[in-house]
Amino acid sequence: MSFISTAPPDAAPLLPPSRDVLGTVIEFVRRFACYPPEVPMLPASSFVRAWQSLAQLPADVSEYCIVTDLSAVRRGSNTYWYEPEQDGARLGTLTMGKLVEHSVQVDFYGTDPQTSIELTRTRAHLLELMANSTEGNRNFARINPALSLMYCDDVQSAPGLDEGHNLNTRHFVVLHIGQNIQATLPQRFITAKTKVLSTEALAPADNP
Secondary structure, eight states, rough: OOOOOOHHHHHHHHOOOOOOOHHHHHHHHHHSOBTTBOOOOOOOOGEEEOOOTTTTOTTTSEEEEEEEEEEEEEEEEEEEEEESSTTSSEEEEEEEEEEEEEEEEEEEOOHHHHHHHHHHHHHHHHHHHTTTSSTHHHHHHHOTTTEEEOOOOOOOOOOOEETTOEEEEEEEEEEEEEEEEEEEEEOOOOOOOOOOEEEEGGGTOOOO
């Protein structure tokens, strides 16, 4: 079966900017790692942020998804914006910015031994397909215009055994998210004054 995204590009309104990288990824996964009715949308209760070590999943959950911010790496050098003071009553400002690339791992788990391996695999492939498409960043920006979706790594499989020695399915991808981080400081500027001086005045008197 061929899978395509079922959510139209303009289905959701553009939300206010946010610094919540994992929250944005979770919402993106909920919308596009599904193909109802064969692959239903994961409920919000099935998502866990990696740092929530004490998070409890509902008892009836047969699938869950863990999102992890693996790293945040600077790309390029700082950028600077200067805004001089408008009058003597206040200081100007210096705004510094940098681009950070977040590598966010999205793991799809099947906790029930009866959960088909195709379910978690399909979710991972749907997410990779949308993220690397021409519509990926556009839809990502509708969820959070403060971030950009750069690309997604290939799907990988890493199944494991639970406490009862049952095989649990696991497929994951890594999304690469761009974020601009800025900081503003007060800055005092020196006003340059231009002075015009004739070069003839500087010439020696005996210069022919």
